[in-house]
Each structure stands twice: as structure tokens, then as C-alpha cells.
Amino acid sequence: LPHDLMTALVHYASTDTTPQQTREEILMTAKVLASRGPCNFLVFGLGHDSLLWKMLNYAGRTAFLEESEDWIRQISEKHPELETHIVEYSTVLTEADQLLEHARSNRKGKCTAVQNLLLSECKLALNGLADELFQVEWDVIMVDAPRGYFPGAPGRMAAIFSAAVMARSRKTGNGTDVFVHDVERPVERSYSEEFLC
Known part of the structure; x- marks a missing residue:
């Protein structure tokens, strides 16, 4: 058993x-990762399930985008093997419409829908990400952040738009699978229907 996998199981x-995701939601993502893996997996959000996502994409690249430097530090102390990147959101949930x-x-x-996010002037584009993230053709993207459950939160508008652009701007491979957690919430649903369908 590989050491990283053993560590995750013990954890x-x-x-x-x-x-926070249900068993069914985790299984859905796990099945896609199994069929595509090892692959390039980008996750908006860093949490208690991050080690699980990395292990389900064993031997692939799994990168996590997180808005809180303090949270990155806390999780990285426990799991230094996780690839994390800070992301700044300029949106506010109340501006979604x-x-x-x-x-x-x-x-x-x-x-x-197809553009270089790094150079984008769209208000929804996350063009402040680490340059190296724009060089990767992501096979699977999960939008599970930023916070979107109170009016002053950044909301997931920019994350969903940027995930859609990354998926549609892909030049090679078999396309990109995009998962949006909490899609039952109005903003997540409307943005997913607008940009991912």
C-alpha cells in the first residue's frame, strides 16, 4: 500500500x-476520477475532505484553491503533501444578478466562453491565480468554494464562470468534467445552468 494512501486511510x-458532501456526491466524483485517473484535478476549496480528493486521484495532480491563507496554513500543517494556492475573489454574493x-x-x-483567463477583463474571471494553473488542461474541476451562504460572502459566481472557461478553452483530451457542490442553492444553480450547460 503506498505511504500516502495509508496515511489518508489512517487519517x-x-x-x-x-x-460536507454526501456519500452519493463523493461516489459520483470518485467514479469520474477512477475513469479519468490519474488526471489533472482542480478543486475550488480546501477542507477536511481534501486529502480524500487527492487520494481518489492517486498519482495524478490535485490542486486546491483557497481564499484563506490562515486555513491553508492550518490544513498544510496536517497535510503538507497537498498542493494549495491562494485565490482572491472580488465578487460579493449580493451582486450575483x-x-x-x-x-x-x-x-x-x-x-x-473560450478565452485566456489570465488576460480576461470579464468581472467574473479569476485571472489572479498562479500562472502555472493556467498552463494545465484540467480533466476534472470541482467548485466547492468560496463561501456562498451569506450575503457578504464572495459567492461561487467567479469560480463557476472560471471553471467553465477553463473547461471550454481546453485544446486537447476528452473534455473536462465539472462538479458544482451546493447546486441546489439559487446562485450555484443559475450560474451552472448559464455557463456549464
């Missing part, structure tokens, strides 16, 4: 902290 067998209208009115311009 989950000895903790009271459980992932205006941002969606901005994207719709600029669909053929700065908010086009």
Missing part, C-alpha cells in the same frame, strides 16, 4: 471530522 479512520447580466451582455466580448 479518516481516526477522525471525527467528516466531509448584476454580474450575471454583465456576463450575458459581454458574451461575445470580454466574457466569452
Whole structure:
């Protein structure tokens, strides 16, 4: 048994902290990772389930994007093997409708579905990510952050838009599978339907 996998099994067998996703949600992602893996897996969010995602993509690249430097430090102390990157969101959940209208009115311009996010002028584009992340063709992307459950939160608008652009701008391979957690919430649902369907 590989050391990293053994460590993950021991971690989950000895903790009271459980992932926020349901068993069915985890299994759905696990099946896609099994069929595509090892692959390039980008996760918006860093949490108690991050080690699980890395191990389900064993021998692949799994990168986590997180808005809180303090949270990155806390998780990295426990799991230094995780690849983490800081991300800054300039959106606020209460602006979701205006941002969606901005994207719709600029669909053929700065908010086009296929573009270089690094150079994008769309208000929803996450172009402040580490340059190396733009060089990767991501096989699977999971949007499980940022926070989107209170009015002042960043919301997942920019993460969903940027995941869609990364998926559609891919030049090789078999496309990109994108998962959005909490898709039953209005913003996650409307942005997923707008940009991922």
C-alpha cells in the first residue's frame, strides 16, 4: 500500500471530522476520477475532505484553491503533501444578478466562453491565480468554494464562470468534467445552468 494512501486511510479512520458532501456526491466524483485517473484535478476549496480528493486521484495532480491563507496554513500543517494556492475573489454574493447580466451582455466580448483567463477583463474571471494553473488542461474541476451562504460572502459566481472557461478553452483530451457542490442553492444553480450547460 503506498505511504500516502495509508496515511489518508489512517487519517479518516481516526477522525471525527467528516466531509460536507454526501456519500452519493463523493461516489459520483470518485467514479469520474477512477475513469479519468490519474488526471489533472482542480478543486475550488480546501477542507477536511481534501486529502480524500487527492487520494481518489492517486498519482495524478490535485490542486486546491483557497481564499484563506490562515486555513491553508492550518490544513498544510496536517497535510503538507497537498498542493494549495491562494485565490482572491472580488465578487460579493449580493451582486450575483448584476454580474450575471454583465456576463450575458459581454458574451461575445470580454466574457466569452473560450478565452485566456489570465488576460480576461470579464468581472467574473479569476485571472489572479498562479500562472502555472493556467498552463494545465484540467480533466476534472470541482467548485466547492468560496463561501456562498451569506450575503457578504464572495459567492461561487467567479469560480463557476472560471471553471467553465477553463473547461471550454481546453485544446486537447476528452473534455473536462465539472462538479458544482451546493447546486441546489439559487446562485450555484443559475450560474451552472448559464455557463456549464
